[in-house]
Amino acid sequence: MSAHDDPALDTLLLPFADGMLRWPADGRVLFLHARDGWALRRFPLAGLVCEQGFKPFADALARTGLAVVAQAGGRFPLVLALPPRQRDEARALLARALDHLEPGGVLVACQSNLEGARSGEDDLDRLAGLAGNLSKHKCRVYWTRADALDAALHAQWRALDAPRPILDGRFVSRPGLFAWDRVDAASALLAARLPDELAGRGADLGAGWGWLAAEVLARCPRVTAIDLYEAQARALELARRNLAEARVPVGFHWHDVRAGLPARYDFIVSNPPFHQGRADEPRIGQDFIRAAAAALRPGGRLWLVANRHLPYESALREGFASARVVAERDGFKVIEALKA
Structure with missing residues (x-):
């Protein structure tokens, strides 16, 4: 604003x-x-x-x-x-x-x-x-x-505003966060399509209260570390609690992804925000894609989920050697992009 x-x-x-x-x-x-x-x-x-x-x-x-x-x-x-x-x-x-x-x-x-x-x-x-x-x-x-x-x-x-148990007590969350009391359909679709061979150090951009990062660690045994980037301090506080017993080192960063990332990664996952107030704002997701492209090592992969209508293709072409739509369902698309 x-x-x-x-x-x-x-x-x-x-x-x-x-x-x-x-x-x-x-x-x-x-x-x-x-x-x-x-x-x-x-x-x-x-x-x-x-x-x-x-x-x-x-x-x-x-x-x-x-x-x-x-x-x-x-x-x-x-x-x-x-x-x-x-x-x-x-x-x-x-x-x-x-x-x-x-x-x-x-x-x-x-x-x-x-x-x-x-x-x-x-x-x-x-x-x-x-x-x-x-x-x-x-x-x-x-x-x-x-x-x-x-x-x-x-x-x-x-x-x-006190953190409260959700999803049968597996996580804690609080009102006002995106999909605060449920797993949103887009993140669920992305998690279901992630390959189990993801390995090395990864990042979750726009990590919310930590569900997607937890799924990455549960589904991908070769992941050795993961960093969570989240602009909402109220959400990041919960992510710390929800991943307190993770099997690998986890970094928590109160950070505006659009400003760029301070580290290099083997893979990145993201369900980026796309609203500014009540209006669609595709530039947010496009900036997330550019930040991911700059932070990935050669051969690294971005796994992204987005609303089907959002115009992310040009940002993907700018930063990646190739990109493909892996799945489409319920108005969402899952994209895998490969860094040259």
Whole structure:
């Protein structure tokens, strides 16, 4: 998302621009799910702490000189939040935001109408009571001073983000991640087509909570090491737990794959993301393919699954000596590409 085209961020800061709320005199502000943008630059930012677990957004914030953490601590007179669309994750974020609020402080949150703004506002009202709200840019900003905190509901919603067992207890996951409580059909198709002769050091790009990497190790006995690359810190934390007893060394990298990979590999597997918000964004997968081509050793192989309609062929031709569609089913295609 462009730093100059972020309606939710613009609307989040509207109560301060309009004089309805005041920026803390000491400048101490916590921003959960933080994003950078021109609207933020209208305020003193020396005391701003940005919590952002999505690596591309975290890198963008850090490049502008802001303080960025993957997990915040402490209490603040002002907490800003951009809750996600998934409701359990959003409720957990609101509950945790209140934990970071000083007595007498203000929590301000904003969502677009298409991302659950009305539900988010209703949830905060139930949780702590509303002190105000505004609508603009097809978004809603709403805030509380926590004068009417429901302690029982607060505890209940705080626990919604806790890792929980899935798939008969074989793995742990949490709401808000891609296919958080199931094996998605694309990854299942890719795993079923992987050859058992995959060997050496491999990588999983966009590894999520670790299911595909676990399948690689279960199906391919000659694999000697595997690195997981994942942009979502919340997912990578779970992957560490899910592969804690792996039979080979496993590396866990909070990393934006599009920036390139720091190591060389004999094989790479990937079910790359292809959405930016609600829109298809094939450039993400194309960048994953280019990163894989640069990181594979000569003769190395990329095993990729993608939606059938996504235009990845040109990126495959640029980086690989050959590529073939191994399987097609349920709207997905599995591709094997060979590095020259």
